Amino acid sequence: MQLQWTALAAASRRPSSKAIVGLGVTQVIGWGTSFSALPIFGTPIARDLGLAREWVFGGITVMLLVSALVAPRMGKLVDRLGARPIMAVGSFIAALAMLLQGYAWNLPSYMLAWVVIGVATPMMLGNAAMPGLVQVVGPNARSAITSLMLISGLTSTVFLPFNAWLLGTIGWRQAYIVFALLHLLVCAPLHWLVLKRGTGHEPAPPPTPAGKRSPKAFPPEGVLLPDQRRKAFVLLAVWMCTEGLITWGLYLQVIDIFTASGLTMSQSIAVWAIVGPCQALARLVELLSGGRHSILTTTLGASLGVSLSFVALLPLGVSLPTAVAFCICMGLGHGLFAIARNTLPLALFGVKEFGTYMGLLTVPQNIVNAVAPVLFAAVLSRVSPQGTLWIAAISAWIGLVSVYFLVTYCRASMKDRGIDL
Numbered sequence: 043m044q045l046q047w048t049a050l051a052a053a054s055r056r057p058s059s060k061a062i063v064g065l066g067v068t069q070v071i072g073w074g075t076s077f078s079a080l081p082i083f084g085t086p087i088a089r090d091l092g093l094a095r096e097w098v099f100g101g102i103t104v105m106l107l108v109s110a111l112v113a114p115r116m117g118k119l120v121d122r123l124g125a126r127p128i129m130a131v132g133s134f135i136a137a138l139a140m141l142l143q144g145y146a147w148n149l150p151s152y153m154l155a156w157v158v159i160g161v162a163t164p165m166m167l168g169n170a171a172m173p174g175l176v177q178v179v180g181p182n183a184r185s186a187i188t189s190l191m192l193i194s195g196l197t198s199t200v201f202l203p204f205n206a207w208l209l210g211t212i213g214w215r216q217a218y219i220v221f222a223l224l225h226l227l228v229c230a231p232l233h234w235l236v237l238k239r240g241t242g243h244e245p246a247p248p249p250t251p252a253g254k255r256s257p258k259a260f261p262p263e264g265v266l267l268p269d270q271r272r273k274a275f276v277l278l279a280v281w282m283c284t285e286g287l288i289t290w291g292l293y294l295q296v297i298d299i300f301t302a303s304g305l306t307m308s309q310s311i312a313v314w315a316i317v318g319p320c321q322a323l324a325r326l327v328e329l330l331s332g333g334r335h336s337i338l339t340t341t342l343g344a345s346l347g348v349s350l351s352f353v354a355l356l357p358l359g360v361s362l363p364t365a366v367a368f369c370i371c372m373g374l375g376h377g378l379f380a381i382a383r384n385t386l387p388l389a390l391f392g393v394k395e396f397g398t399y400m401g402l403l404t405v406p407q408n409i410v411n412a413v414a415p416v417l418f419a420a421v422l423s424r425v426s427p428q429g430t431l432w433i434a435a436i437s438a439w440i441g442l443v444s445v446y447f448l449v450t451y452c453r454a455s456m457k458d459r460g461i462d463l
Contacts, residue, residue: 058186061178064236065171066193068133068229072167073194074201075140075221076159077102077290081297082205083214090214091152095423099294099415101156106290108160110408116164117173117401121394125174126237132165133230137222144218166229169404172384173397174237180393184337184385185329191380192325199318202311264392270455274390277448279403281341283410284441285348285379291414292434299427303360313365320373321380328381337389338449341382345438345445347375352435360427390452 080087080099088098120128139162142155164170172187179186208217266274292299300310324347328340351371354364384400391399421429 058179060236061175062186062189062193064232065175066190068129068232069167069171069190069194070197070200071221071224071229072136072163073197074204075136075218075224076105076163077294078197078201079205079217079221081294082202082209083217084294086209086214087152091146091148093149093152096416096419097149098152099419101153101159102290102294102415103412104153104156105160105163106408106412108157109163110405110412112161113164113169113404113408114398114401117169117397117399117404120170120173120397120401124177124237125170125397126234128165129170129174129233129237130230132162132170133225133233136162136166136229137225140218140222140225144215144222164401164404166225166233168384169400170397172388173400176388176393176396178237183388187385187388188325188329188381191377191384192322192329195321195325195377195380196318199315199322202315206311263394264388264390265456266390266452267455271391273451274448274455275399275403277444277451278386278390279406280444281345281441281448282383282403282407284437284444285345285376285383286407286411287414287437288348288434289376289414290411291418292430294415295418295422295430298422299430300360300365302422302427305360305362305365309362310365313362313369316366316369317373317376320370321377324374324377325381328378337382337385338452340378341386342445342449344375344378344382345442347371347378349375349435349438349442351375352431352438356428356431356435360431 080102084095084098087093088095091098116128135158139155139158142151142158146152146155171190175186175190176183205217208214208220212220264271296314297307297310300313301307305313348371351368355368358364387399387403388396418430418433421433
C-alpha cells in the first residue's frame with residue numbers, strides 16, 4: 043500500500059511541480075512588471091509626463107477599480123472553463139498594457155494603460171492562479187499554494203534591482219517594451235503548458251508515523267455550511283482590506299518614507315530588500331511543516347507579525363535598526379499572509395466555488411486598495427512620513443482584531459460539526 047501511494051504521489055507531483063514552477067515564474071513577472079515597477083519608475087514617469095506624484099500612483103488606483111469590476115466575472119469563468127485559457131489570454135492583454143505604458147505621452151494615455159492592466163490582473167495573477175493551481179493539484183493544495191507563494195515572494199528581490207538596472211541602461215519606456223515581451227514570450231506559453239486540469243483529487247497520504255501530526259486535509263465542500271459563510275466572508279474581507287491597504291499603499295512609498303526620515307537611498311533600498319527573503323523564509327517554514335498545523339493558526343500568525351512590525355518603528359522613529367526590525371516583521375507576516383489569503387478561502391468555502399469566492403473577495407479589497415496609493419502619496423507629500431506609518435499601523439491592528447474574531451468563529455463552527463482544520 044505504501045509503495046502504491048508513493049507511485050501515485052510521484053505521478054501526481056509531476057503536473058503539480060510544473061504548475062508550481064511555471065506559475066511561480068509568471069507571478070513574479072506579473073507582479074514585477076505592474077505593482078513593483080512604480081517604486082522605481084514612478085519618479086521618472088512623473089518627470090517625463092509632467093504629472094504630479096499622486097497622478098502617477100493613481101494609475102494603481104485605476105487598475106484596482108477596473109480589476110474589482112472584472113474579477114467576479116473572471117472568477118466564475120475560471121471555475122467553469124478552467125484557469126488555462128483565462129490566464130493565457132490575460133498574458134496577451136498584459137503585453138498590450140505594457141506597450142501602452144511604454145508609449146504613454148500624457149495623463150489620458152497613461153491611465154488607459156492602467157485600465158488595460160486592470161483587465162489583465164484578475165486574469166493572470168492570484169485570482170486565477172490559485173484556482174488554476176487547485177484545478178491541477180486538487181483540494182488538498184495547501185503545500186502547493188505555499189510552494190507557489192515561496193517563489194512569488196521573491197518578486198521584489200528580483201525586480202527591484204532588475205527594474206533599477208533597466209532604468210539606468212535603457213530607460214523606463216524601453217523597460218516596458220521588455221515587460222511586454224516577457225508576458226508574450228514567457229507568461230502566455232507557460233500558462234498554456236502547465237495549467238492542464240488534473241483529476242481534482244490527490245492520492246490519500248500514507249499513514250503518519252507515530253509521534254508525528256498528520257497534514258490537515260481540507261474538505262472539498264469547505265468547512266463552513268452555506269448559512270455560516272456570510273459572517274466569515276465579511277471578517278475575511280475586512281482583514282484582506284486592511285492588509286491590502288498596507289501592501290498597496292505603504293509598500294509603494296516605503297523607500298521614500300525611509301529616505302524622508304533620514305536614511306540614504308542605498309540604505310533604504312538595502313533595508314527594504316530584506317522583506318523578500320523574510321517572506322520566503324516564512325513560506326519555507328510553512329512548507330517544511332507539511333501543513334500539520336491549522337491554517338487558522340497561520341492566519342493569526344500572519345496578522346500578528348504585520349502588527350508587531352510597527353511596535354519599535356512608531357515610538358522610536360525611523361533609524362537603521364528600527365527599519366531593519368520593521369522589515370523583518372513585515373516580511374515574515376506578509377509571507378504568511380499570502381499563504382493564508384490564498385488557502386483559507388479554499389478551506390472555508392471549498393474547491394468548487396474557490397474561484398468565485400476569490401473573485402468576490404477582490405471587490406471590497408480592490409476598492410480599499412485603490413484608495414491606498416493616492417492616500418499614502420498625499421499624506422507623504424503633504425503631512426509627514428510618520429503619518430503614513432500611523433495609517434498603516436492602525437490598519438494592521440484593525441486587521442488583527444478581525445482575524446481574532448474570524449478564527450474564534452470558525453473554530454466554534456467546526457467544533458459544532460466535529461471538524462478539525
